[in-house]
Ligand code: HEM
């Protein structure tokens with residue numbers, strides 16, 4: 001970039017052998033940018049497959065007593081839909097795709113700390129994903145016990161056959177892939193930051209990925225262990241989760257949700273980070289309450305390890321007030337985040353480009369889903385709504401809100417960085433409105449139908465139940481959402497075939513990834529701007545408004561940074 | 569080192585608080601002992617890292633003010649490509665499939681794993697260039 005010339009550090013590009021090209025490059029590259037893109041394409045492919053299953057599910061529910069698919073197929077569809085969306089899309093898209101590509105750039109590193117481990121993560125992810133889909137090819141069909149695989153339903157007597165085993169192996173492979181990626185991310189963020197990029201100068205996305213990485217390391221191994229126990233029950237004659245041999249089925253739920261609730265934040269924190277990058281850039285302001293956001297992220301991470309049993313209120317085996325209180329507490333740091341996003345936009349000069357539009361859509365959807373989450377955290381309400389469509393609506397609002405709305409905010413935001421090209425703005429907006437409307441039409445009625453008593457995970461309902469109209473509305477919403485994604489594919493296609501060059505820094509970005517070319521060269525940087533604040537690239541491009549010239553923000557968490565800034 | 573110290577000690581202290589709340593609220597001894605052990609998993613490495621952090625200079629990335637020059641060349645060597653992660657990935661995949669389809673896939677899979685482990689290690693000893 002021409003604007004950045006007072007260079008502090010010269011990266012000495014490590015000398016390396018000839019790089020291969022074409023297919024062999026795709027197969028062997030250990031460059032985080034190639035692997036990150038592989039992750040993005042693969043996870044989006046899984047997203048579309050799982051989305052197609054959602055359309056089939058909604059088609060089945062369009063009419064009472066419908067026979068579009070058989071009940072067995074229906075169970076397989078919602079199981080693999082949920083499993084793919086959570087294990088193969090929402091997580092890998094965030095930490096294998098976006099974070100893998102962006103984090104080294106944001107912290108001025110030449111690559112991830114362990115490039116070959118990074119590559120191994122991708123292959124385990126890809127093969128694990130294929131393993132999950134293989135279930136449909138087996139004689140007895142794919143797994144049909146939901147993405148949570150509750151025992152005793154998941155035991156050999158109730159779920160015989162190869163499909164469930166494939167599911168177990170698949171989740172274990174993808175779990176290892178996630179653990180390796182987390183090791184890589186944490187190490188990279190701790191040790192490969194550019195000189196001067198102290199912890200409290202890291203972009204919020206980087207902060208969130210650090211905390212996500214630690215959460216992964218805390219929770220994923222528990223799931224892997226539980227899967228091994230389940231496999232032992234199914235094949236080695238143990239009775240860990242079966243009453244018959246003296247086991248305890250509810251132990252599975254404890255183990256699963258000890259992973260599962262941190263997991264929902266593992267799937268949310270990266271996306272919080274993405275919108276926290278987008279909103280300041282398109283408001284042309286620094287992020288409001290930086291340290292508050294860091295604190296909120298840490299608090300969410302801590303609390304999320306102590307609330308798992310709110311998924312088990314109705315089992316009668318958990319300490320209701322403890323888990324209810326901790327769950328309610330999570331709303332506080334989450335609320336702080338929503339507040340800082342709004343405050344960042346407040347009085348900013350907003351530029352309603354596609355990434356910002358998606359981010360605002362995320363805030364709306366996530367706030368609604370968060371509020372119903374707080375409702376569900378109260379046991380009296382949960383007793384009434386547990387296992388109804390009310391819960392389905394809750395978690396789709398938070399998950400679709402984060403993984404899809406915020407995820408695509410991030411994708412559109414970094415698309416010029418990844419490709420050097422610009423997407424079509426009009427198509428991006430159309431994509432947004434179709435999926436935002438479609439998604440609300442799909443899920444808002446589900447709150448109502450849930451309160452009227454419609455249980456989740458049923459293939460058919462009767463006409464006399466009075467669920468028909470709301471289900472029809474919901475199905476139409478799903479179709480609108482699906483059309484929205486066709487617009488997205490068209491946008492990608494047309495931007496690829498008839499490229500519009502974007503330049504290196506089309507958004508006037510703040511953080512280091514915008515201080516290199518688009519797409520970045522091998523090993524990322526030829527030179528780095530000096531890092532004296534949280535926004536080095538902004539400082540370099542707007543020296544008269546540089547952050548390090550401003551008086552430090554008064555803060556209770558005041559650190560040495562503030563004094564150092566005053567010195568200069 | 570300060571950061572590592574804070575991460576481990578932070579986790580240790582958090583679990584300690586949870587342990588106290590949980591123990592006095594539920595009176596459940598078994599789980600409390602496990603939580604107590606977990607506190608150790610946080611505090612022991614935390615104390616070690618804290619001990620070290622007071623004995624070493626902050627690393628360049630932890631310094632507020634960096635003098636121009638003098639920090640280049642520290643980035644080390646990064647491999648650009650290697651076939652062994654792919655071989656290892658396929659090996660692990662085939663080995664894992666043995667849990668579904670029977671032992672024969674593991675025979676192929678494990679041979680992939682061993683060759684990848686062997687050649688991958690040798691190639692990194694040659695400077696990470698393969
Ligand atoms: C304000 C914060 C939140 C609270 C208090 C909360 C509370 C709850 C509760 C109590 C349940 C159990 C309902 C039941 O099964 O009866 C639940 C379910 C669920 N929540 Fe949340 N939630 C929050 C945020 C989130 C977030 C951020 C995500 C994901 C990004 C999420 C994803 C889920 C999922 C996937 C389920 C359903 C799991 C299943 O049974 O299949 N929640 N939530």
Ligand SMILES: [Cu+2]
Nearest residue numbers: 261308310311
């Ligand atoms: Cu939860």
